[in-house]
Amino acid sequence: MIKMTKEEKYRYIEQARPDELEKLQKQVERCPWRQNYHIQPQTGLLNDPNGFSYYNGMYHLFYQWFPFGPEHGMKYWFHTVSKDLCTWENVGIGIKPGDSYDSHGVYSGSAIVKDEKLYLMYTGNTRDENWVRHPFQCMAYMNESGVIQKLTNPVISTVPNGYTDHFRDPKVWKKDDTYFCIIGAQRKNKTGCAVLYKSSDLMNWEFRGELETTLPSNFGYMWECPDYFELEEHGILLFSPQGLEAEGEKYQNIYQSGYLVGKPLDLETRKFCHDVFHELDRGFDFYAQHTTLSEDGRRLLIGWMGLPDLAYPTDQNGWAHCLTIPRQLEIREGKLIQQPISELMKLRKNERQARFTLENERKKVKEFSGLSYELIYEIENIQARYIGIEFRAKDQEKTVFFYDSIKKELVLDRSLSGKSLEAENGNIRRCSFSASKLKIQLFVDVSSVEIFINDGEEVFTSRIFPSPHSKEVYFFTENGSATFQAVQWSYE
Numbered sequence: 380m381i382k383m384t385k386e387e388k389y390r391y392i393e394q395a396r397p398d399e400l401e402k403l404q405k406q407v408e409r410c411p412w413r414q415n416y417h418i419q420p421q422t423g424l425l426n427d428p429n430g431f432s433y434y435n436g437m438y439h440l441f442y443q444w445f446p447f448g449p450e451h452g453m454k455y456w457f458h459t460v461s462k463d464l465c466t467w468e469n470v471g472i473g474i475k476p477g478d479s480y481d482s483h484g485v486y487s488g489s490a491i492v493k494d495e496k497l498y499l500m501y502t503g504n505t506r507d508e509n510w511v512r513h514p515f516q517c518m519a520y521m522n523e524s525g526v527i528q529k530l531t532n533p534v535i536s537t538v539p540n541g542y543t544d545h546f547r548d549p550k551v552w553k554k555d556d557t558y559f560c561i562i563g564a565q566r567k568n569k570t571g572c573a574v575l576y577k578s579s580d581l582m583n584w585e586f587r588g589e590l591e592t593t594l595p596s597n598f599g600y601m602w603e604c605p606d607y608f609e610l611e612e613h614g615i616l617l618f619s620p621q622g623l624e625a626e627g628e629k630y631q632n633i634y635q636s637g638y639l640v641g642k643p644l645d646l647e648t649r650k651f652c653h654d655v656f657h658e659l660d661r662g663f664d665f666y667a668q669h670t671t672l673s674e675d676g677r678r679l680l681i682g683w684m685g686l687p688d689l690a691y692p693t694d695q696n697g698w699a700h701c702l703t704i705p706r707q708l709e710i711r712e713g714k715l716i717q718q719p720i721s722e723l724m725k726l727r728k729n730e731r732q733a734r735f736t737l738e739n740e741r742k743k744v745k746e747f748s749g750l751s752y753e754l755i756y757e758i759e760n761i762q763a764r765y766i767g768i769e770f771r772a773k774d775q776e777k778t779v780f781f782y783d784s785i786k787k788e789l790v791l792d793r794s795l796s797g798k799s800l801e802a803e804n805g806n807i808r809r810c811s812f813s814a815s816k817l818k819i820q821l822f823v824d825v826s827s828v829e830i831f832i833n834d835g836e837e838v839f840t841s842r843i844f845p846s847p848h849s850k851e852v853y854f855f856t857e858n859g860s861a862t863f864q865a866v867q868w869s870y871e
């Protein structure tokens with residue numbers, strides 16, 4: 380792939396060459412890996428979800444968007460809306476870059492409702508003539524007619540002493556009468572952290588200082604997209620630290636995303652007493668998650684199903700990445716549980732069921748097939764060592780997920796999934812897991828899979844790039860037997 384020059388990457392959409400976007404759109408339409416039910420860009424590159432909120436009778440979700448190709452260039456906030464969290468409608472560009480404080484991109488941020496308006500707080504990215512970055516924290520608001528207006532000036536114009544220009548992604552919330560926001564930051568000594576600000580009106584922000592965690596001070600070199608909220612009397616901090624070294628089965632992706640569960644953050648002292656850092660997802664493609672409250676008070680999470688700095692097969696077709704399905708969060712025994720939202724059941728069509736026992740066999744379930752579907756299987760009487768599923772399969776192609784009951788681990792293998800991805804990211808992901816019964820729930824789309832284990836105790840999220848003919852589903856056991864109870868619904 381020919382990489383764009385800096386000049387090409389930092390163009391505004393108005394600077395598109397004649398027919399450039401129309402041509403790109405046609406190239407995208409020819410792609411065999413366009414998704415059926417995931418949010419994906421019309422053209423170009425999608426990354427972080429932003430400004431997820433419920434306002435004026437519907438859900439609003441924005442995402443980072445670069446229109447001209449599968450590259451990280453001039454970023455926009457693209458706006459989508461949904462009434463039911465299942466089907467999303469494209470509204471168009473939500474926030475455009477181009478002012479002195481966001482001349483080089485409208486970077487990630489969050490939303491909050493105040494005085495009947497939806498306030499959108501984001502990082503304005505700028506570069507000076509020497510290409511040195513200067514970040515600003517900016518504000519825009521949407522009124523009830525859906526018109527979005529930027530404020531004339533940033534609400535936080537400087538980076539406090541002690542931090543580099545990697546200072547971005549404000550997540551705002553309200554406690555009693557006060558607004559707070561946390562921002563992802565890098566200390567001057569090149570270690571990552573999150574800092575806290577406080578405001579009475581969303582316009583004037585007071586720098587309070589760093590969140591004091593008990594993590595080692597060199598836990599990554601930058602924390603992107605921090606998110607803080609309280610859930611069932613716990614304080615939860617989510618963030619995407621960059622620069623953690625792989626450690627056994629942990630931190631296998633080039634950048635990580637995870638969470639800390641603790642006591643509610645002390646907003647005065649900024650002390651956060653918490654347990655160990657857990658990864659949010661065990662798959663290959665998950666980053667920059669973002670949460671909001673649903674209309675009925677559930678904490679919902681959406682992530683970017685992709686990672687920075689990696690090439691993907693759809694690049695050839697002029698687009699890259701999608702968002703995950705929304706997940707609902709709960710706490711169980713100090714761990715964050717992530718379940719697919721129940722609203723998705725609305726997408727279920729054409730139910731098929733199967734029950735069978737396998738002993739050292741591989742069985743094709745003829746009734747099950749497809750490109751986009753939900754499939755749940757429960758495994759009982761586990762006597763075998765390996766118990767698993769092969770899906771999006773045909774001939775040599777397949778994506779494999781199995782449980783190893785001796786090693787007590789779950790394994791996702793995409794080495795034969797289709798068009799391969801960059802070797803440096805690997806083809807196998809594992810996660811220790813011990814259970815006498817397993818419930819596996821897969822959400823398969825044309826080029827992705829999200830696997831929820833035992834009602835959200837673990838999740839594996841991955842892009843896969845199979846041929847459109849690879850639709851078959853097999854189940855197998857090795858070294859013994861197990862009983863499967865399975866059901867599939869089409870989402871096409």
Ligand code: FRU
Binds near residue numbers: 426454487502548
């Ligand atoms: C994370 C991130 C954010 C930034 C945005 C830019 O993927 O790097 O830190 O705001 O993407 O698109």
